[in-house]
Amino acid sequence: MAKIDLDRRAEIGREKRARTRAQILEAGTMLLAERPPEALTVDAIVEAAGVAKGTFYYHFQGIEELAAAVGERLGESFDDLLTAARLELPDPIARLSFAFTQFLDRAISDPVWARLVVQSSHAPTEFARSIRAHLKADLTEAIDQGRLTVRDVEMAADIVLGIWLQVVRSSLERRPAPDLAGQALRAVLRALGA
Amino acid sequence: MAKIDLDRRAEIGREKRARTRAQILEAGTMLLAERPPEALTVDAIVEAAGVAKGTFYYHFQGIEELAAAVGERLGESFDDLLTAARLELPDPIARLSFAFTQFLDRAISDPVWARLVVQSSHAPTEFARSIRAHLKADLTEAIDQGRLTVRDVEMAADIVLGIWLQVVRSSLERRPAPDLAGQALRAVLRALGA
DNA sequence: AGTCAATTCGACTATACAGTCAATATGAAA
DNA sequence: TTTCATATTGACTGTATAGTCGAATTGACT
Known part of the structure; x- marks a missing residue:
């Protein structure tokens, strides 16, 4: 019983x-x-x-464990946005562009999420590592296809992440300009030399 | 007496x-x-x-006052590096490029300074405001001369600051690639459409 | 060597915070 | 209604930190 x-x-x-x-x-x-x-x-x-x-x-157990749990959920939210792109888009630059825009749209429409991402980007968390790894995979593929002026993957990743993060920070302080995501994406592609 | x-x-x-x-x-x-x-x-x-x-x-008075004093000294260190450029270079893009490289070289050769700048960039301090204002002045001039593809000054500033900050962060984690500053500068100029 | 204003010291009080635990509440099942 | 494993509570202890203050030190000047 x-x-x-x-x-x-x-x-x-x-x-x-x-x-x-x-x-x-x-x-x-x-x-x-x-x-x-x-x-x-x-x-x-x-x-x-x-x-x-x-x-x-x-x-x-303590604050560290809570922070880790929050970080994990944040990572899942990124994965959710990425899944569509990874499955449907064979072209690395198209995939990267899609993900960039998805993330940026989300940040603009969900300021709490955006603030959380910006805060998390300060200390290198597991999810930040994972995002950068995904990004570098796409960039390596594009570089191997000879489609980027930038040859150094780390530099390429810095360009994408740097512009993304700073645009997100700006969107939290100022009212985002119309077509912010599109403008930012075009700047990134120019910077990469795509 | x-x-x-x-x-x-x-x-x-x-x-x-x-x-x-x-x-x-x-x-x-x-x-x-x-x-x-x-x-x-x-x-x-x-x-x-x-x-x-x-x-x-x-x-x-307290930690805030100390932090403010540290921020002020940091601001002065930026001004020192900027003075030469502002006096000698009449061209806004050349000025901006010179400053970008100066700041990046300093960050690479002085990690404590670099970490301090990165930390300060998280909370919007007075000196961060001042740097952005200087940068926007140069960018506005360049845009008015019709020499940039990017038309929105805020976006242009985000591109420059975003790439700069992320490259500095990277230089603190990895060993900086040779000609890091040159590569980063060229990426910025491409992104701006100069 | 003595004087004294400015500076430095560190013990002290008060408060904020971490982490624990015995007591209490909850609610599905008997 | 009673039972009981699980979850919740908040008072409590110990430690870290903020901020104060009277005493001690310093050092240029006499």
């Missing part, structure tokens, strides 16, 4: 647990969008999430 | 004061190069500077 009871109990637990965990994750996301993790306190998180301090430690 | 004494005393004071203040400023500069101001503690500063806590508060 014990077996079924225990499994069911655990399942109920997981559901309730998941809801509260999501609240904390959401609060953490908002706060990490406006300050670096070093400046984030557990008290601030639990206040924003509307839970008790003990609850935070029931779900996370 | 009092007048001269008091003035002389004050002068002696200013000299001693200046030495200790410089120590604290130096320590603060090192620490602000590796962490954001929100994550900086007075205890860490006084330990690095080798002075007592009270001494810090004798010279600065």
